[in-house]
């Protein structure tokens with residue numbers, strides 16, 4: 118029997134092959150897809166608005182007599198009608214009209230129309246209203262319900278989408294087709310959720326007295342109910358993923374002490390209490406034959422790399438390989454150098470799988486990885502490539518997780534041996550608030566490095582308007598003369614790499630001219646990898662005093678001697694990015710300064726961001742503020758990665774639901790495990806991929 122989950126849409130009236138194709142483009146294949154394809158907004162066509170009451174911005178149904186019609190030959194030819202209903206006037210303007218329309222739309226005719234009023238040259242105007250000519254003596258009904266406006270695509274207009282939705286809604290009440298209520302009674306009752314069918318009905322066909330504002334803001338109980346179910350499904354999906362992975366076997370990495378102890382002794386610093394605690398948690402996980410799934414959160418500069426190094430040594434001591442994946446080539450190169458320096462005395466071989474390795478060199482390296490001599494392999498997502506085969510991969514470390522999605526982790530996992538899953542260590546500097554973490558990382562255990570190494574001094578952060586640029590350059594001059602090193606970060610929003618590179622080159626030339634006798638370097642995304650590394654290496658060695666950079670240095674770059682950071686156009690960057698960039702200084706014991714150069718006038722949001730940054734250096738506080746200002750999509754970096762993509766739910770709008778959803782997930786897993794599979798099937802499109810785990 119076809120139910121909503123399986124009935125193909127071509128069984129509906131009006132769906133031929135062409136329409137089916139367009140529907141497919143919106144991801145709509147079966148009846149259920151259509152039911153969950155929710156309106157973006159609504160129009161109120163339930164009553165006729167007297168023209169005398171019309172204001173600019175109103176979207177209304179009107180009924181009036183055409184008093185005058187004329188063709189205007191302006192910049193664009195248009196047909197202009199002046200219509201009145203006795204209470205007031207409005208102009209109707211058509212840019213596209215044919216002979217037939219022109220002949221029908223004449224003075225004396227009556228018209229019923231719908232459209233949005235805007236201010237025009239001669240009072241209010243409606244451009245291209247939907248209309249029909251009417252007989253004023255014949256009563257013509259108005260809509261009984263609010264009119265939904267659906268997300269559309271070329272070839273699918275609103276009337277068609279509406280007719281299809283209506284056909285789907287009719288089947289809501291037909292027991293043969295109605296979508297199954299998947300939430301257990303107890304959950305519905307506990308969290309005061311509307312039954313599914315009621316919620317769908319209300320969202321698609323809200324009665325005229327519905328509070329439009331709540332429907333559009335997501336506060337409406339019908340939307341809350343649907344968002345709740347989707348978030349719950351997502352949560353259950355991640356937990357199930359976790360359970361599945363935990364059923365696999367991982368190599369128990371029990372040998373560690375000697376190598377790790379020697380390593381810690383060679384470090385020029387002692388580990389912080391937080392680093393020790395987190396390392397111990399990781400060590401205990403690794404010693405088990407169940408795959409570790411652990412997220413290490415630690416603010417910029419908190420020293421996550423050492424924790425990763427210790428884990429990979431434990432792996433090495435136990436005879437398995439580690440893959441360390443970084444989000445950028447530059448960062449992978451830096452990790453490679455750090456680990457090589459640290460591990461050389463311990464005779465642990467570190468390999469770097471750079472994107473520019475070619476031909477024989479690459480083949481030789483792949484052979485060392487395949488034979489197991491390369492114990493720790495550092496790279497970017499290039500590590501996923503098919504020709505990379507590990508002899509015995511036991512641990513994968515993913516740095517700066519917010520740049521990667523669940524899928525990448527799964528892909529790397531597949532590099533483990535047959536019947537053996539590598540342990541996973543994920544590191545992030547994005548200190549996301551707890552409720553969000555529970556949602557986005559429900560499959561991971563979390564450790565937090567909540568302490569910075571001793572001796573770090575707070576970074577002085579100042580905001581200075583662009584017009585005082587010369588003064589800033591003078592200050593840099595003095596500072597560099599005193600032996601300090603500085604970054605100058607060029608940013609352009611939405612600019613191409615080419616433009617950005619150009620801007621950085623120009624700035625570098627200007628600064629070199631303004632700072633005679635000082636060595637100015639340049640690094641940007643369009644430079645050859647070797648040139649980038651060279652610039653970075655010379656800066657690190659102190660041969661360059663000022664490094665002009667684009668945001669390629671945003672994450673992870675570690676030059677402890679650099680103590681001055683200048684960020685151009687700081688008003689245009691988000692808090693998280695500014696925090697990351699600022700985190701490139703203050704990594705040693707030298708007092709550091711961060712200058713936020715901005716252009717006036719500042720928007721209110723920009724002002725709020727800059728002052729937050731001046732007030733605090735605490736990544737968690739900044740993330741909370743960021744969440745208020747921008748919403749979770751940005752905070753999690755999901756915009757770029759598609760880490761969490763919801764159909765109906767919106768993490769910002771529905772943040773208050775998250776703790777409830779977490780509790781509900783617990784309860785479903787315990788008392789109603791049979792609900793999990795159908796919920797995943799309904800909501801989690803990637804279900805297939807996860808289930809291959």
Ligand code: ADP
Nearest residue numbers: 386387388389417418419420421422423570675
């Ligand atoms: P992040 O957490 O941002 O990745 P890193 O691991 O790059 O931080 O560490 C930042 C800097 O602090 C590095 O130069 C590192 O060598 C240094 N560092 C790490 N741990 C300590 C410590 N316990 N004491 C002093 N310096 C440390």
Ligand code: MG
Nearest residue numbers: 421422516673
């Ligand atoms: Mg780091």
